Amino acid sequence: MREEEKSLKVREILPFDLSRLIEIERASFPTPWSKEALKVQILSPFAFNLLIEADGVVVGYIMCLISKDECHVLNLAIDPKFRRQGYGSKLFSSALSILREKGIREVYLEVRESNLAAIKLYLKFGFKAVGRRKRYYEDTGEDAIVMHLSL
Numbered sequence: 001m002r003e004e005e006k007s008l009k010v011r012e013i014l015p016f017d018l019s020r021l022i023e024i025e026r027a028s029f030p031t032p033w034s035k036e037a038l039k040v041q042i043l044s045p046f047a048f049n050l051l052i053e054a055d056g057v058v059v060g061y062i063m064c065l066i067s068k069d070e071c072h073v074l075n076l077a078i079d080p081k082f083r084r085q086g087y088g089s090k091l092f093s094s095a096l097s098i099l100r101e102k103g104i105r106e107v108y109l110e111v112r113e114s115n116l117a118a119i120k121l122y123l124k125f126g127f128k129a130v131g132r133r134k135r136y137y138e139d140t141g142e143d144a145i146v147m148h149l150s151l
């Protein structure tokens with residue numbers, strides 16, 4: 001079935017989503033967040049967490065922290081089986097619209113400099129590279145590119 005024929009839903013992440021998020025997290029990152037870290041994020045009062053469902057199947061999620069009028073994107077992943085079908089863009093654009101409605105003005109994130117897929121996605125939404133954190137990722141020693149968007 002083509003992506004546009006599927007029923008898409010973006011909604012807040014709830015505690016019962018945890019096991020599916022762990023699956024996607026482990027399939028998406030060389031050093032995935034632990035179950036405990038995901039749980040803390042899901043329950044945090046400072047968090048803004050959304051997921052996207054296609055025909056009722058959770059295919060990806062975004063996790064952020066909010067502080068005053070700033071948002072820090074901490075985690076974003078789409079299940080490898082569902083990538084390159086527009087789900088990341090749909091989820092990201094929904095998240096940015098809701099953040100704008102909430103009065104958030106600045107969005108920041110870090111991304112591995114080798115992660116061209118994610119960097120292209122962020123550039124598509126108007127993010128600009130504003131800095132670099134040296135050897136930010138302990139597993140590979142890779143630098144992080146800091147990206148920023150004013151809403």
Ligand SMILES: CC(C)(COP(=O)(O)OP(=O)(O)OC[C@H]1O[C@@H](n2cnc3c(N)ncnc32)[C@H](O)[C@@H]1OP(=O)(O)O)[C@@H](O)C(=O)NCCC(=O)NCCS
Nearest residue numbers: 028076077078083084085086087088089111117118120121
């Ligand atoms: C980054 C990620 C979330 C993108 O999700 P997705 O659903 O595949 O993204 P989309 O299909 O909406 O694509 C959006 C844009 O991203 C870019 N992109 C996505 N995958 C790409 C790839 N493999 N190579 C190059 N560009 C890519 C393209 O610019 C694309 O736009 P286009 O289709 O108009 O060319 C997904 O690849 C992922 O989960 N990666 C692993 C986890 C990760 O790296 N998260 C980000 C951490 S900072």
